[in-house]
Amino acid sequence: MGDKDEMIDKAARIAEIDRRIAVTRDNIRQLIAQSAALTGIAAEEAAADRMAAQERALAELIQAREALAGRPELGKS
DSSP: OOHHHHHHHHHHHHHHHHHHHHHHHHHHHHHHHHHHHOOSHHHHHHHHHHHHHHHHHHHHHHHHHHHHHTSOOOSOO
């Protein structure tokens, strides 16, 4: 594979990770909204567990993106 093909492949992988980051961030926003409506310890714990899992997934995706791009993801939150 040539340099141009490698750059295109890398850009496609970064774009896919960016898409997954956006989905994960949206999932976290939705979980926050849902948890505000929950009552009961079991429901709150389940929501907290799901949110923690999404936050871990987000951290992994950001780390993967930074490794591919060779720089930190700036200006995204």
